[in-house]
Amino acid sequence: MNVGFCRVTCVIGVACRGHPLIRPLPTATMKEREGGGEPFEVRVRAATGELILSGYRKEGEARSPFVHGYLSGNCQLSHPGDGLSSDASGEFVTSWMEDQALVAVRDHMGCRPLYCAESGGISAFCTDLAPLSELRMNPHPLPQGAVLRLSPDGVAISLPRPIHRTLPFEGTLDEAAEKVWELLLRSLEDRRRNAGTVAVSFSGGLDSSLLATALAKLYKVVLVSVFARGSKDAQSTSDAADSLGLELISFEVGGDEVREALNSLGGKAPFLSVMDRSLAAGFFLASTKAAELGIRTLVAGQGADEIFAGYHRYLEPHSEGLDLIERLRRELPHLESGLRRDECAIAYGGCDASFPYSDRRLAEFSFSLPHSFLISGRVRKVVLRRLARKVGLPSKIADAEKKAFQYSSGIYRLVGPGP
Incomplete structure (x- = not known):
């Protein structure tokens, strides 16, 4: 499962049902990231399998171990079915460990990509198409503003709230x-x-x-x-x-x-x-x-x-x-x-x-x-x-x-x- 790819930044999350993933995930980056930080891989043994999150950790980040891009405002999700808050702005995919699941959230406009795939007892997401394709999975893009929860039991996706018309502007x-x-x-x-x-x-x-x-x-x-x-x-x-x-x-x-x-x-x-x-x-x-x-x-x-x-x-x-x-x-x-x-x-x-x-x-x-x-x-x-x-x-x-x-x-x- 050694996949070589080269882009500025990338994060990949994997949930394995019933058996551990022995070989390492693709490296999160091949280049020095702007703003510093260190590459990381977090593995958590869940009740029915294993969770792995690999990426780049920015200094001082706790709840969100990875932000691919730039996030401003609140990305807090109060309940499992919550969509992305309108307070969160910027261009990002952010991901973290939550209980026995990996969570990944894509920005409102889709300025950063997020792909998901399932194959042979493994569920995965990635901010890049190539690693999942080279793992011989069949990735598909998630819509802008989507919230993804990945666990050994499967995948849950909360779809985004559409952008509605607001009150008419009455100025010049x-x-x-x-x-x-x-x-x-x-x-x-x-x-x-x-x-x-x-x-x-x-x-x-x-x-x-x-x-x-x-x-x-x-x-x-x-x-x-x-x-x-x-x-x-x-x-x-x-x-x-x-x-x-x-x-x-x-x-x-x-x-x-x-x-x-x-x-x-x-x-x-x-x-x-x-x-x-x-x-x-x-x-x-x-x-x-x-x-x-x-x-x-x-x-x-x-x-x-x-x-x-x-x-x-x-x-x-x-x-x-x-x-x-x-x-x-x-x-x-x-x-x-x-x-x-x-x-x-x-x-x-x-x-x-x-x-x-x-x-x-x-x-x-x-x-x-x-x-x-x-x-x-x-x-x-x-x-x-x-x-x-x-x-x-x-x-x-x-x-x-x-x-x-x-x-x-x-x-x-x-x-x-x-x-």
Whole structure:
């Protein structure tokens, strides 16, 4: 059962029914973790079998021996069937021993993956797909906000509470933009690293420019751009970085680098479509380049389009007649699979991933806004564009059309149609 894999951090929990597990679990990490801490393995003999939790223990943590990511607020579960409290924020999977069970909890938006599998008297969870797959189990992802209890007697899962519409926001567009800025800064604080420098996956567009501007209040920021020769990003990222006054590290890549990236990610996650492979390759390469510079965190703008109506499809009427807010609310769970893909690619590239837009409070606030604060005429993400102007971004960024990274970087055409 010796499984080799390399990512920034990982935790695995196993429950064995009736017999002990003799060989060791896969190592929790192959790299030095940000913030220190020591690898650990805890074994507990339960009434009907054995429980094992392997991971990385942060100093001073008692009840939660492992937090994969960043957890702010209260994650206390008062009763076995409890779901995740709305007080818990950040991007995390946290796990601990509780009585004769292992407990694992995934954050509200799914910024950190959590997989579960059962086979031959063994139940297991892991924050990475590869170890369970290499153990010849058949892992499946748990939904965002899920609470998992693993014991020798089996698996129990508490499903998440959906994000509901809140009371309608009655302020002006300027006031809404100010509130979004406040919540974005709060999201960054909940994900705060012990790092002097963070990298931003940078396309020169609205979302990544806003993120970089906000992050610059907390850290030294380096913009990282990866693109193919002749792509739109080759020039636009340089112009946008000059406007922001931030350092840009850009890398031109070709087909060989993209194929090597995808080979490195082979078997780590199901990258099936050309779009999935393009995004995964791009984030892996950006993460690799940032890690080579000694940077440990790569921040990306995933979630902004899903929460603030950035996609072109939101301009068209819904086939079932749903209004915009209800459509956003119902489609938000689909964001989770993209976050799993991108977190995996970034982690295997050598950096810790962060997705500050993918925050429950930002989603709840967006769902309280009038339709016109999200879409006005043919203009999408209206409130983010107003915020961009309020924080001093130039109009060429604030008013820029959405640029899908896989196309604007040119990586999509390098990936091609093959698996």
